[in-house]
Amino acid sequence: MTDSGTIEPEQATERAAEAPARGRRRGPVLRRVAVLVLVLVLLCLPPWWTLFGPAAGWPGPVTAAGTAVLVAWMVSFPFLMIAGHGRRRSDRAARFADTSLGVVWVLFTWSVLGGLAGLALTALDLGGADRGRIVAVAVAAVAAGLLGWGHHEAMRVPRVKRVDVHLPRLGAGLDGTKVVVLADTHYGPIDRAAWSARVTEAVNALDPDVVVHAGDIADGTPTQRRAQSAPLGAVRARLARVYVTGNHEYGSEAQGWLDRMAELGWEPLHNRHLVVERGGAALVLAGVDDVTAEHSGLAGHRTDLTAALAGADPAHPVLLVAHQPKYVPHAAAAGIDLQISGHTHGGQIWPFNFLVRIDQPVVHGLSRHGERTQLYTSRGAGFWGPPFRVFAPSEITLLTLRSGLSAPE
Template sequence: MDGTAPGEAAAAAPGTEAAGGGARRRRSGLRRLAVLVLVLLLLCFPPWWTLFAGGAGWPFPVFLAGTVVLAGWMVSFPFLMIAGHGPRRSDRAARIADTSLGVIWVLFTWSVLGGVADLALAGFDVGGTGRARTVAVVVAAVSAGLLGWGHHEAMRVPRVRRLDVHVPRLGGGLDGTRVVVLADTHYGPIDRAHWSARVAEAVNALDADVVVHAGDIADGTPAQRREQSAPLGTIRSRLAKVYVTGNHEYGGEAQGWLDRMAELGWEPLHNRHVVVERGGDALVLAGVDDVTAEHSGLAGHRANLAGALAGADPADPVLLVAHQPKYVPQAAAAGIDLQVSGHTHGGQIWPFNFLVRIDQPVVRGLSRHGERTQLYTSRGTGFWGPPFRVFAPSEITLLTLRSGAGPAAG
């Protein structure tokens, strides 16, 4: 025996447990910090090497300035992200953090490609002593051009993408139903109230029967983004305007956004459905909460397809709105006719689309899943975070529903 009385051991145990918990939290925090530093180093090393250090032979002041700028970004970026997207929600800090992250991502991508090109040219003994400098200049020029063009694409009113979707169970009275899809407007730190008004005008010009917002309205609370979201209240439709939550609503008062959309005249499909009719035929418009909702801690928030379809006539075709494409296995199992989703942004900044594909079954467009279910994945109407879209243009989608089988979805 060690001489410690049972009472002393019992009294010491809570303190020992607390100390152990504190040590685990410190280790966890250190691991997260190490991962963050590693990611930032991986993002910054290729631009630093390709543009400044890899044999380009720039004068020392140029090398020093490039090194200081990249090192300064690495140090400041975590603090800007916390200030911009943490409890303080400083829009100015968020704008700087998000924009700089987009710049670094593009520089990283094209610096890696430039480095590969440099190695290939060296293997063929092409370019001589000035090759590295030429590669650095080309990488910088391509990156700057893509960032300028990508910013224009992100800030412009999206082009309209038109597509006929054949729904075999759709009755003839609803043949030609025009469904306009918005998704991922992401009203945020950059004030886009004017852009939002122009999007609403573009939607109204399409003379929609049904308008769908497939989630991720904003980054922030309804109060913060009230002016930017206000134009959604001017959107018109003949039969219905429906909305479901996206994952970003669960970082900014999801129930508040459901209430805000109802205030603006939209029908929030919070695990429920509405039925629209024309010419004696009916279409069920159902919606489910985002798949992340069950982890939000909000009572009654989770993706509940059975609840959304409760009371619907099983003979009627169903258009399901679910924010993330990866909900489609549940939709297919339930015999849904058409699922409409967003979330992916089409990748937003190439080649991020390849990473999105790891998490989602589809990145964009119309696809078929099982015998009955089709999925349309929008590239999104706005943008998230970095105000750039590179090889992933935004869209307002006009789906014209056709009765009958038609051509198979790809």
């Protein structure tokens, strides 16, 4: 631009070239916003229709208040999520966003089921003029009960699940080896330092030989979650305590979590292995980074089973820790004896277990893959996001390794 305020030809050309680029950048953003708005509307429409719609027949002020609450949530939720899980990492905002999302999801699920029940009542000509209100009250009561129970299930110390795993190549000296599995502790916006200490006590009470943390240790950095992770330093195991990264570490300083676990006395299996021995028998404990590691941008972080097994005696059985069950085809191809995973939470809030099954080969439990490889998928000890577990109980798993054949269900 000259002193007179006119635009030079070169500047006009540059601005003309920049305009399409700005348009291309705005396009994906607007599409993401449109998708978000659509998802929020779809989540809120069934609860509104079932609880406050014309069929319920509530007085005007009740309908207006219910509508206002749902609209206020739709408007505020994206901002709370950004404040809670973005760069600011406000735990207060995250707590509200996560909890409210869980409430809306449960209301959505049971409103859809309530709507189907209403259609059935209509077809059977039951309920009369109060049919809609009966359905609304029933849906609200069921949702409230499930949310109260689900919150209790999420916040309690997990129950112990005991499973025998038969490994044909396991030597007699290691028969009866007790492997305790923790996964998906997800230390996060709700301070669960006391819960973490009680989990440690429960693990130690099992008198384990090996303790495995299968990843997703926290939502937040090691500094943010230092107090919650501290009790892991008191976990006891006769042979080894091992840890691998999960996908959530790659949003919150994965290398820092590897360092933090080493500081607490654990062995981070960052694409490496160690060997435990007893009674003349040996077992290779190997671990790989999560499958999302390669796209994290962190140097040296990727899923590398070849590196994890480098130098291991092929005659020894291998227990591989990989956060996501869907890594099991690679484990089976490599002849791994047992893979231990987490990640799925068992679905956490029904009916998410059906959605998890689309992405993962197994939602929970012991399964066989190929001739040699078995997979144990833990439901996890904690929860992610909404502090609820509905029909997907948390667990601390005690795997007892046995020599011999097995036929997992």
